[in-house]
Amino acid sequence: MNEEAATNLDEMAHDFLMVSETYSGTGPANPYPMLAELREEEPVMDGDILARFGVPSQADYAGSGRPVMTVFRYPDVHAILRDSTNWKSYIMADGFGAAVDNLLLTGMDDEEHKKYRALLAPAFAMPVIARLQETMMRPIIQREYTDKLRPKGSADLVRELALPFPVRVVYALFGFPDDGDGDTVMKFASWALRILSGPQIDPAKLAVTGPAAMDAGQQLFDHVLPIVRARRASGDEREDLISFMQNVELEGQRFTDEEITGFVRMLLLAAAETTSRSFANLLIMLFENPEAMEKVRADRSLINKAITESMRLDPVATNLARIAAQDMEVCGVTVPKGTAVTLSIGAANRDPSTYERPNDFWLERPMRPLLSFGFGPHICMGMHIARMEMAVALDLLLDFPNLRLDPAHPHPVIRGMHMRGADAVHAIWDA
Template sequence: MITEFDTWGVHERQFWLRGSAPEKVVDFDAGSRMWNVYGHPEAARVLSNPKLFSSNMMRLMAAEIGADVEEAQAGELLYLDPPRHTRLRRLVNHAFTPKVLADLEPKIARLTHELLDEAAVTDRLELVSALAYPLPVIVIAELLGVPASDRDLFRKWAESLIPPTSDEDVSLVGRFEGQEQVTETTIQQRKEFGEYLAEYIEDRRRTPREDLLSGLVHAEVEGERLSDKEIATLADVLLLAGHVTTTMLLGNTILCLDAHRDEFARVRADRSRLPDVIEESLRYLPPFAVTSRVTTAEAEVGGVTIPPDQLVMVWLGAANRDPRVFDDPVAFRPGRDPNPHLTFSRGIHYCIGAGLARLEGRIALNILFDRFAEIATLPDEPPRFVRSSQMLNAHTVPLAVSA
């Protein structure tokens, strides 16, 4: 059973995992020239005010590492502000309506059983490679209308959307230092994805189908059709929203339950508790621990004045453990009411794939509980995490299981 975060090899900047808290709810890091927001009310305010706290960081990055960055992000919802964000988001929201999600339930259950059958589990299961990664990839591929058999390619492209980090975590701590290579890699990966999608885009122009890719190809925004690059970039976002979040959610929920065996026993005995377990896991181990914004004008946050054109890091993981909002925040306590965690962000950039991640998590975990009477981490083979302050992403979660 994993009980110490240190044994997971998580990044030292994830101080909030170990129960420590910053001295201030907002501070300035002179080394990285970044403003950090740790408090929950302050983080919610930043995320809910796109006019003052813009998601368009491309202008800062372009000034420091080259103007090609903006071109590379054409159609990138994560870096757009209204009104264009509103119009493009409306297009992709169709992939995640309550009806679409309800129709996916039997398919997700079938795929979960098939993947576990394929894994030929005896007494050991590597959760990520066997289930947590392929399940959401197959689902989002089918929504888009591209072959799920290309899942390994999807994984490479999806991971290219997340800035790679080293022990120094240069992508955040070093601001944009060293980002030239990161940007070139991202551009190259997106070029490959665009080339891959090109034949499917052209096919949907000739013969539309009942899939999301057809909807994007034939949609109009401001009286114009989307370019192939915009379609590919939106598909990138869907790949990230519909895949990475679920992969992390499944792994992190199992790790939370493994570290709290009493809660594991309770949810096994009463499956109605599972949604509460998932929500608390999202608060406790958020897949993405930080997000960023840029001030468009002078802004006051938590009694601190931030000048315009400043990079603001919003620490979702720390905000989720703000004692002003969460009673006994370091405790894993399913059923918190309320539980206003910011894991899926807040406002116009609320995670598109949140509903799908919750659905896939609930179905997959129920099936795991049905198939295996015992599930536990291996003391001599702990999970491997990406060493990053930006996310809590387990590359591997080896489990001992028994029927």
């Protein structure tokens, strides 16, 4: 890695930690005992569980003072996510929407959301992504990351693998040009991370992070637009997102280069950050459950089950938000029209009424609808990409002989009230 690339990786790691700090607040590193108590005693709580600990909340990112309640039980969270008629999503764009010109699928409702989602969905369909898993994802992850790591015998797997590989893969899926040592990839990732760090409870911090998020949004746009224009000018037809968007029609019209750039910027926000954290969390759970690790190493068909179970047990996005379009009743409690609800995905994912052995990492767990990618009409469109690139990276990493945590470093800790993840995962193996 050249000096500029190393500097860009340093900046990306710094911005990653800024997101962790933003969404940890004053909450406990392990919030699950507290969430279990609330789920049992106050399944619909008056107030916002995130705001209580100084964490920016999707229920009121803009700090408008709107009333907020928190919902903890799986059946209630699941029902709200399914019902886009009575529970709206526009509040999801309150915080960093301005940094991306409010072009966020997660913040769209009704016909607008249906229109754009139907337009983009074919590019994210399972058969399309599965075809690219072996032709694009595996070669990139192996050539640029695991093949370089293996001779070293040790690494911080957050910094040297989990952080860079997801954005590099998505960069290729979009159809961006190869930038050699990944300099541009890491710049793009850092700008996306700065946008995510924009919302703050503390006005003094917001005075710094707010303008930085706006600047990062503009930088992303300014750097992506020439790439999109060059692709159109070249006339190249490829199997990537930019080509797809340049050819697809909406109501008889093609997207402009500026519109495509806006969509690409929007997708970059979710493309890497959540996958990086999810992959690191998955590794920690496997390290902490060596029997499961050996089962997966011996039978790679279990990789997808391991991914699902890790995302259930400790999801990165532990909360989502909706707002009541009319007076609603949840678990016997009235939620007045205009009241936002923070949906505790973390609490719902460990609800014993839905999951047997809810606090265990259990590969043989019976299937239930997973809420960690959302659910219903707004379920994450990029979930197949995230799952497949994590599966490839884990498969390659499990080939490292005697892979284990490095006893010379502190045991990794997954932390945060939201955007949960580990700052580092130091591992060693027989080189």
